[in-house]
Amino acid sequence: MSPWRSRLVVGESFVLGKYGLCVVRDLLSVSLVLRDNRNETSEVYYVELGEVSSLEVPATAVTSALRPRWDTLSESARQDALDKLEWVNQILTGYRSGLPELARKDEPWAPFAAGHHLTARAGLMAQQLTAERGLNREHRRRVERGEIQDRPISRSTVLDWIRKWQADGLWGLVDKKAARGRQGFNHLDARYQEAAKAEVDRFDGDISAVSLSEVLRRIDARLLKSGHDEVEVSERGKNAYVSWLLEARGKTPRSHRQHEIRGASGTTHALVLRPGQIVAIDATRADVRVISDAFGIAQSVEILVAIDVATRIILALRVVPMSADALDAGLLLYDAMRPFSQIVEGTTVHDWRWVGLPQNVQLDADQISTPGRRPLVHPGPDLQGVHHIPGVEPDAVRCDHGSVFVSQYFGDLLERFGIDLLLSRGSKPTDNAFMERWNETVQACLQGCPGYKGRNTSQRGRRVDTADSAHGEELLTTAQFQARLKRWVGLVYHRTSHTGLELGKPQGVDLTPLEAFDAYLEVTGRLDVPQNPNLLYQFLPIKWGVIGRSGVRFRNMDYDARVLDNYRNAYPGQFRDKDRAAPFFYDPHDVSQVWFTDPADGVVHPIPWRAAAMLKAPMTEAVLKQVQQRIKARGGAKALRRADIDRQILKELGGLAQKDPRRMSAADLRVDASRADHAEAHEAAQGGGDDVLKKWLADTDDDTPMPPTRFNPRKDAWPDLSQEDNS
Structure with a gap:
């Protein structure tokens, strides 16, 4: 009352x-x-x-x-x-x-x-x-x-x-x-509403879309056929109601099909129950300017990230030049499949290192269920020692329609490993909301870096690209910036409670990504992903070439090493049926060498370019194409086949470094990253686990020739690429 x-x-x-x-x-x-x-x-x-x-x-x-x-x-x-x-x-x-x-x-x-x-x-x-x-x-x-x-x-x-x-x-x-006000459509005759819904429901993707007037005609015909010709509805009411029904279904047969399957996707979140079930990846601009070691100029970079959706663990992180290419995306997936460790010694935090099989951080299950404990974060002393960043083999990858993710190379790579590709819909950032949230969260790290340039031009200061000596800050190099991001991920992000981790969470407890990963493992079991140090080569394209007296030739460049002596007179069918060509692993980010698997012992050997010892400038595939185009424009097609082609390439590289330092700076970053990947693969082949991490803390000399690495792939886990031609 x-x-x-x-x-x-x-x-x-x-x-x-x-x-x-x-x-x-x-x-x-x-x-x-x-x-x-x-x-x-x-x-x-x-x-x-x-x-x-x-x-x-x-x-x-x-x-x-x-x-x-x-x-x-x-x-x-x-x-x-x-x-x-x-x-x-x-x-x-x-x-x-x-x-x-x-x-x-x-x-x-x-x-x-x-x-x-x-x-x-x-x-x-x-x-x-x-x-x-x-x-x-x-x-x-x-x-x-x-x-x-x-x-x-x-x-x-x-x-x-x-x-x-x-x-x-x-x-x-x-x-x-x-x-x-908003009366809705309750005033319309129920019989007309029923006929309109039945007619619009026919648009399930199998029949073509038609105009509104044609749909209205079909509805009237349906009413007449069913004996309801006395139904009276105003033209305005008809148009508004049917337009509303058609808007919900979409304008094209493709959107009609999406509407039909919306019960399984589109409007509901997938129930992600274990690590590795779905991995979200994305490339985003870094709001920080970095300095080039070799060229001393400020440059922009992108951050490639792979996030495990179930636990929000950062599986992989790479800093690449603007803009990322397809191989960068493939190597990010490579990083997600191999586990890392990070060592904290006192106030020194070392970079991520490959450690072999994934090792989960030890977790006290009773500690999680303790009432009133919020959040569950390890205390300061636990920061010392080894921090594990797990590796998983994804069931599916969620990404947008960026050219690097829809490329032929990336698609073939996912098919090779049996990984599903889940593409977000256009203009639907909520389809990959995990990455959108990450892009906001990582600002906590970016805004503390020298050279932070703001989210847009209206927030940009005047001294972004220069050293701020007055405040004792110098721009970070790309390697320093990447290391800083990884330290923040390992010591802050992974150990901070995440509000999105709700599934199976005890009441009154806020889980961190590391704790969520360990808690899931208690249910799903330990993730022992089959690992091999030469997993890297499964992600590189293969080129087939005939081994001759001067080695093997790719793009008018000769590559040679002693390990090829036994195969200079290979017979047809020795490597593949149709000819005498042999497979070589080819890295577009560093074309100064290729890699050859010796069939006799399964060892992967680096095969350097004949003039690699005189190389002083970075040489990626993109740079090499530009250099050879300049040579061809100056001397014609025959200039690329002359005996002094190596000397001409070296000369043009030096000139290009002077004329286009920004392009060469980006190439230098890619070459450094490539050499680091191959060096880590070699070092991982020498042992595994935490006992060898300390040996890896010393900087690797880039001029030191890379020793051969043992190649013995587990064929039940990783495919044998020796018979595939991706050139």
């Missing part, structure tokens, strides 16, 4: 009725008698009265003649109707309230006294209202801003208000747009 109460006094209390204010004439046992502004009386039961909203009317209650529709209106719509009622009352009675009992000092106003024709009084009111509106400052501002037009109120408009009040009372003065 409503707690509303009102005090009613005969001759002093007023009630808002159908035609406006009514004065209380008499109080009976179960009802009261009212007199309205038309001098007519009516009896109203007490139970039919309701509370008046906070409007500027002297009423203590409202009758059922207005409720409940009156209650559904906004306050502005009700006040607008009451204002019109005042003007109508003033024209008809001379009193704005319509009642002599509520007369004001200047009422009744002579211009609206009885004796003047109704039309003349309406015209006079129109002039008065137009003048009052012209004095309204807010109205003038809206006119000046172009929001409304300054049209005078006409006499016919005022007469129309009077006619509507006489016909429907106060409700006739309500703006019908405000009264209509």
Whole structure:
């Protein structure tokens, strides 16, 4: 029961009725008698009265003649109707309230006294209202801003208000747009709604999309065929309802098919139950400028990240030049499949290192279930020692439609390892919301780096690209920036509670990504991903070449080493059936060498370019193409086959480094990353586990020739690429 109460006094209390204010004439046992502004009386039961909203009317209650529709209106719509009622009352009675009992000092106003024709009084009111509106400052501002037009109120408009009040009372003065609101389609005939839904449901991707008028015709035909030709619906109602149905289904057969499978995808999140089930990857611009070691110029870079959706663990992270290519995406997947460790010694934090099989961080299960523990973060002393970054073999990869992710190379790579590709829909960033959230989270690290340039140009300072010696900050090199990101991931992000980790979480506990990973392993089992140090070569393209007296030739460059001596006179079919060509692993990020697997012992050997010892500039495949184009433009096609081609390449490389330092700076970054990958693969082949990590802390000399590495792939885990031609 409503707690509303009102005090009613005969001759002093007023009630808002159908035609406006009514004065209380008499109080009976179960009802009261009212007199309205038309001098007519009516009896109203007490139970039919309701509370008046906070409007500027002297009423203590409202009758059922207005409720409940009156209650559904906004306050502005009700006040607008009451204002019109005042003007109508003033024209008809001379009193704005319509009642002599509520007369004001200047009422009744002579211009609206009885004796003047109704039309003349309406015209006079129109002039008065137009003048009052012209004095309204807010109205003038809206006119000046172009929001409304300054049209005078006409006499016919005022007469129309009077006619509507006489016909429907106060409700006739309500703006019908405000009264209509959002009615939905409940007023439509149910039979028409059923026929329309049945017709629109036919668009499931198998039939072609048609125009709205054709759909309306088919609905009418369906009703006629079913014997419901008497159904009447307005054209406006038909158009609005069918357009709404078609909008939900989409405009094209492709969107129709997506609508049909929306119960399984599109509107619900996939239930990710274990690490590696779905890995989200993305390339995003780093809002930090870094300095090139070799060229001393500031450059922009991108951050490639792979996130395990189930646990939010960062499986892999690479900093690459603008912009990432397909091989960068493939090597990110390579990093996700191999586990890492990171050593903290005192205040020194070393870079991530490959450690062989994944090792989970030890977790006390009883500690997780302790009530009131929030969040579960390891204390400071636990930061010392080895930190494990797990590696998994993904079931599926979630990414956007970036060219690097839809490339032929990346698609072949996923197919080779049996990994599904889940592409986000266009203009739907929520499909890969994990990466969108990461891009915001990583700002905590980026904003603390020298050279931070803001999220956009409006936030950019003037000294982004220069050293800030006044504050003791120098721009980071690419290697330093990548190491800083990895340290932040290992020591901060992985050990900070994540609000998105809810599945299976004990009540009152906030899990960190590391703890979530370990907790999932308690259910799914240990993830012993089959590892081999030469896993790297499974991610490199293969080129087939005939081994001759001067080695093997790719792109007019000769590669040679002693290990090829036994295969310089290979017979047809020795490596593949159709010819004498042998397979070589080829890294587009460093074409100064290729790699050859000796069939005799399964060892992978580096095969350097004949002039590699004189190479002083970085040489990627993209740089080599540009260099050879310059040579060809100067001396023709034969210039690429001359005996001094090596000397010409070296000379052009030196010239290109002077003319295009930014391109060469990006190439230098790719070459360094490639050599680091191959060096780690070699070092991992020499042993595994934490006992060898300390040996890897010393910097590797890039000029030191890379020793051969043992290649003995597990064919049940990794495919044998020796028979594939990806050149």
